[in-house]
Amino acid sequence: MTTPAISADFSERLAAIIDIHKDREGPLLPILHDIQAEWGYIPEEAQPQIAAALGLTRAEVHGVVSFYHDFRDHPSGRHVLRLCLAEACQSVGADALADQVRAALGIDFHETTPDGRLTLEPVFCLGLCACGPSAQMGDRLLVRANLAKVQKLVAEAGA
Numbered sequence: 001m002t003t004p005a006i007s008a009d010f011s012e013r014l015a016a017i018i019d020i021h022k023d024r025e026g027p028l029l030p031i032l033h034d035i036q037a038e039w040g041y042i043p044e045e046a047q048p049q050i051a052a053a054l055g056l057t058r059a060e061v062h063g064v065v066s067f068y069h070d071f072r073d074h075p076s077g078r079h080v081l082r083l084c085l086a087e088a089c090q091s092v093g094a095d096a097l098a099d100q101v102r103a104a105l106g107i108d109f110h111e112t113t114p115d116g117r118l119t120l121e122p123v124f125c126l127g128l129c130a131c132g133p134s135a136q137m138g139d140r141l142l143v144r145a146n147l148a149k150v151q152k153l154v155a156e157a158g159a
Helices: 008-021 028-039 044-054 058-067 094-105 147-157
Strands: 079-084 118-123 135-137 140-142
Touching: 008 028, 008 044, 028 044, 028 058, 044 058, 079 094, 079 147, 094 118, 094 147, 135 147, 140 147
Parallel strands: 079 118
Antiparallel strands: 079 135, 135 140
């Protein structure tokens, strides 16, 4: 995804997304989902306009964007691989797996492969605590993950 230019087109599209949801109960999450669907992430430049339209502070909008692991505040690749680093997964080897995956992909967390196909993100619980370490790509969950399983998941996604 490309970074949206701060332009009239960007502001108009952003305003249209906000207008669709602003009169709903709890409009912030649907607005953020639509913005991320449009640009692939929540541009920092959008957050003041969202806050003003909803009567929130920029800090409140930023807090929601940064709290939920489904939202990104930076561009990502076509696919996002999430590795769980919560305590339960750490206790069964998540840190070692993360080191192996980062080395195999040649990127660190919050980075994207040079071809733009894959971004690696840490998460702090996928809800699969009894089956860790766990990972997620798109709608696919991976339990008792190891490097071979992660590489297969990445290959099957075409990333």
